[in-house]
Every structure is written in C-alpha cells, then in structure tokens.
Amino acid sequence: MSTQSRQETADAPHWSAYGPLDLHPILVHTMEAFNEHGYHGTSVRDIAGRVGVTVPALYYHYENKQALLATLLETSMKDVLDRCRAAAAEAGDEPLPRFCAMVESIVLYMANRKGLAFLDTEIRSLEPGNRARYVALRDYLEHMLLDTVEAGIARGVFTTPIPADAVRAVLIMCQGVANWYRADGPLTAAQIAERHVLLSLGTVGHPGAVDGLAGIPSRRRTAPPRQRPNPEGRP
Amino acid sequence: MSTQSRQETADAPHWSAYGPLDLHPILVHTMEAFNEHGYHGTSVRDIAGRVGVTVPALYYHYENKQALLATLLETSMKDVLDRCRAAAAEAGDEPLPRFCAMVESIVLYMANRKGLAFLDTEIRSLEPGNRARYVALRDYLEHMLLDTVEAGIARGVFTTPIPADAVRAVLIMCQGVANWYRADGPLTAAQIAERHVLLSLGTVGHPGAVDGLAGIPSRRRTAPPRQRPNPEGRP
Structure with a gap:
C-alpha cells in the first residue's frame, strides 16, 4: 500500500490547528x-x-480501489490519534483536563476533516486485513480515553458505573459531528468542540457537568486559533 | 411510491415487543x-x-431503486416514531420517566431492527423530495425528545445548558447502537437500552445519573419481554 499520507514532521502543527x-x-x-x-x-x-x-x-x-480506501481510513485514524495523544500530553495526567482535551481534539478533527472522518461509514467495505489494522487503531483511541475515564473514576472525578459504554457513546457522538457539521453553520468547530466536552462530561458522570461546566478547569492551550472553515468542501 | 410498509393495526404490539x-x-x-x-x-x-x-x-x-430506499427509510422512521410515541404516552407527562421511556424505545429499535436502522447511512442518497419527508419525520422525533428535556429543565430535573445539542448527541449515540449491536454479543437489547438510558441522563445533566441511577424512578412496563435475538441477520 502506498503511503501518500500526511507527513509527520518535527514541526507538526499544534493538535488544534487545521490548515488545508x-x-x-x-x-x-x-x-x-x-x-x-x-x-x-x-x-x-x-x-x-x-x-x-x-x-x-x-x-x-x-494497487486497487481497496488500497485507496484503506489508505484514506488509516491516514484519517492516524491523524486523529496523533492529535488526541498530543492533546492528552499537553493536558497532563490529571484525568479531568486530560479527558476534556482529548474530546476537544477528536471533535475538532471531525469538524475540520469531515470529508475524511465521514469515510468511517465505509469500514464495512474494508477487506479483513485492512479492517483489522484500522480497528486496532480505533481501539487504541478508545482505550486511551477509557484509561483516562477509569483513572478519573478511581479519583472520584467521574462517576459512571459503565465506563466502557460511556466511552463508546462519547466517541459515537463525537464521530457524529462529521455527519452534521457545516462550515457555514451557526457554530464554529471550536464552539462545537467545547459543547461536546460538556456533553461528554455528563455522559461519563462528572458532577460539574450537571451544573453546566462549573468545576471544570480552564484548559491551557498553545495558540488557540479561530477554526478556519473546513477546506474540504464535503457534500 | 408503493407502501409495503408495516401495517398499523388496532392490535399493534407493545412498543418494546419485537417479532420477526x-x-x-x-x-x-x-x-x-x-x-x-x-x-x-x-x-x-x-x-x-x-x-x-x-x-x-x-x-x-x-417505480425504481430510489422508491425502494425511500420506502425502507420511511417505514423505519415511522416505526421508531410510533414506538417512541407509545413509550412516551405510557410513561406519562413527568419529564424524567418520559425521557427514560423514549430513549429506551429508540435503543430497543436500533438493536432489534438494526438492518433497517443501519440504512440511516444512506440518507445522503435520497432525492430531495424523499429526503425532505424523511428529515421531517426525524425532526419530529428530535423535537419530541427536546420538548421533554426542556420540560425537565423547567422543573429542575435536567440541567444541561444546551438542550438541543444534548438531544442531538443522545439520538446519535442511540443510532450508533445499530452499527455495533450484535445479537450474539454479551448484552441483550434490553440491557443495552437500560445502559443508554443512564448515559443519556448524564448527557442531559440529570443529577441522579452521576450517582449511577440513584433517583431514577423505576419504569412501569406492560409485559417486559426478554428481547429476542435480532431476526434480520444484518451483516
């Protein structure tokens, strides 16, 4: 399979920054x-x-159409994974800000790269080997988030009795953004990401979420850029 | 368009019952x-x-392939809508049990009718007139749920400051069940529905959800049947 994917270089952009x-x-x-x-x-x-x-x-x-689909899906999943890991690393080990940063990074990806993210509906068309590789990457993302939620439960920050279900639900609602987000809609990608942080906190049972963001520490960001309109022009 | 859809008769089954x-x-x-x-x-x-x-x-x-898709999608959406309305009517006007029953009915549909529910990914293939009709039905479901959440906010039962976003997120996580549910998986459709009620309560900011179902009234059900394995055999 060819690897015309996004170059990972030392000067990779910040996880929240999206160029063309x-x-x-x-x-x-x-x-x-x-x-x-x-x-x-x-x-x-x-x-x-x-x-x-x-x-x-x-x-x-x-090589063929299958290689094109596999390359697109893997490129996309690796990008969201890289951004999510960068966001988590920047947020540090405290479960609450770490969870918030991860959700924010995933939603920003879904809005800014919706053309790629929407291809998720074609996972069923991947052949077994390609599918296994893709699912492994997706599982990695899910486990990263689950580790953080379980760490939060251990510290009493999150209270859901069903963390695996909660994490799956959070990832599904974030993925859903790729379906409905419109660059010319009323909210920017950054605003949608912020709202999904709040919704996700409720889903994992963070008491502060019930009070509408009370108790949620403000997150540090390096250069919080105004999200550009999605340059992909997906249908 | 032909109407080979599910017959609505006076002896319609209970909203939680699924036959072949x-x-x-x-x-x-x-x-x-x-x-x-x-x-x-x-x-x-x-x-x-x-x-x-x-x-x-x-x-x-x-008439053509488009008529088949439109019939399938409308049949599906009307069925989930009918079941959700029946669940809401049975639960009564109190926002908390009403919301719980609606979410339960939607998730039961997604698990038991996943072959139909999964077609939701093909909305993009509907021609404008058919799409408008389908979206109107889907919007009706969304508004029914939103009315209930807003009534709950007015009574202090739900606390989300962004009810429309919360309802969309809840519907997306429920719809997601059609993608991942397997009849031979570890949980029954009824158990998955119950978990999604809890997750959804968190998403709309119900304080009880943080304590893991504490404070949530037990829901009356007429004949709570053990969910049968999904008879559709979707891929």
Missing part, C-alpha cells in the same frame, strides 16, 4: 467520490476520470 | 443488498436476482 487538507490529489478525489457514491458505487475508472489520469497511471500509485 | 421483521420480501432483500453494497453499489438487477423475480416484475411493485 494535505493529501495527494488522487486521495482527495477518491475521498470525494466515496463520499458522494459510496465505495461500491465508485469505480477506479471514475476516480481516474476525476483525477484526470489514465487507469494504468492510477494503478501505478495504488 | 414484517416486510415484503422485496424490501427485505433490498435492505440486505443496500447494507452489503450501499445504495449506489446495488442495481435493480441485483435486487431482482436476490428476490428471484424479473426486473419488470420488480418495477411492477416499485
């Missing part, structure tokens, strides 16, 4: 085609036509 | 094909082949 989508044009056109017509409704010929290359030229870069 | 899926075989095969290959990846010829009829015979029943 940095993907090979073949992947951008493939993402758009999959989002419009689904994986099974898109042919390699369709993609080649969008890119403006011949089918053989496309095969020079990617 | 009562759909015309054409719709069952169409649902399975859409779930496996997506709307755009399925042809009318594929569906006719699954049903074991000719393409003209299929067109005798349904």
